[in-house]
Amino acid sequence: MKRPILFLLILLISCGGEDKPFTPALNSLGDNDDLSPGQVELIFTTLQNYPENTQAAFALIKKENITFYGVKRQNDSLVEIRNERSVFEIGSISKVFTSILLADYVINGKVSLDDHINDYLEITINNNISPTFRELSNHTSGFPRMPSNFLLGSLFNRDNPYKNYDEEKLEEFLSEDLELENEPGEKSAYSNLGAGLLGYSLSKVSGMDYQSMLEETIFNPYEMSNSTTKRNEVNESLVSGLDKKGNPTSNWDLNALVAAGGILSTSEDMAKFAVAQFDTTNSVMNLAREVTFSISPTMYIGLGWHIIYSNAGDTLYWHNGATGGYRSSMAVDTDKRNAVIILTNISAFHEHAGNIDDLCFELMASLKEEKVSAE
DSSP states (O other), X not given: OOHHHHHHHXXXXXXXXXXXXXXXXXXXXXXXXXXXXXXXXXXXXXXXXXXXXXXXXXXXXXXXXXXXXXXXEETTEEEEEOOTTOBEEOGGGHHHHHHHHHHHHHHTTSOOTTOBGGGGOSSOOGGGXXXXXXXXXXXXXXXXXXXHHHHHHHGGGTXXXXXXXXXXXXXXXXXXXXXXXXXXXXXXXXXXXXXXXXXXXXXXXXXXXXXXXXXXXXXXXXXXXXXXSOGGGSGGGBOOOBOTTSOBOOOOOOGGGGGGTOOXXXXXXXXXXXXXXXXXXXXXXXXXXXXXXXXXXXXXXXXXXXXXXXXXXXXXXXXXXXXXXXXXXXXXXXXXXXXXXXXXXXXXXXXTTTHHHHHHHHHHHHHTTSXXXXX
């Protein structure tokens, strides 16, 4: 399938009519004892133009002291709510978790970063393509962003496009149709396919499914009791996702590519995960944050993490996530022991979805100057 056709199909999946601006919400947030007026103003200014029932859950961590803050638009006003135990899709932040599974397996001698995944698979990959675990984790494998046999099927289920993409389809693509877009190691080109295949490969190594690996290595050790890939386990706490026009929309079932974006979590659980990054004796977390590839003078990539060197001399470990009904962003400064987590039900296809990343960075900058109290 030629690239112009692929591009057209992507547009058809993501587009559903022209976006219309929303009337700005009234500010009913008021004062907060734990956040500064400047931080509250940043949050209001960013969220005021999203649709009714938009919800955002924040965790602001300053020197390991955690403040939770929640906002919802209701009755055309932004109001403060408690939602640190409300569940959102975290989207591609899941890739960081997948890479931490890899780091754990490396530290424990189950695989090496430069092992070729072919040695652990039962299928033969087309054209003798032989990616390493490192290349899948840091997006240097040369793989396309998505498998070509995904897009046509997704047209028939636009609201839940991954649902029918099972392991049989993934294996068929890998063994019959996979072609590289560039030479391995040449550049870092973001690939959902590569991240999904990394999780698939680790499952073959461990003999466990992705959920079981997460529970054993991350969720249970860090007491992330409301984090899962199984939506039926958290339905009562799940915040409904919104499409770009503000209507309720389907959750996404990532199926064979679950490791690329299938985790659901809370700001409370994600704060525990962020604090775990501050432990300098944690060899698994440390390995995941080591630089593996240079993208630009200020942007590098570790295992899953994007590593940003700011003009102010800070090092941030960052990733975001986006699905049909949710947008998330997370940044961690291990030197200053600060972090920001933002989980929302803002659609990936909303024209201002990227503002959530801007807000994440702005709140991170504010932590250097503003007082944030412990919960």
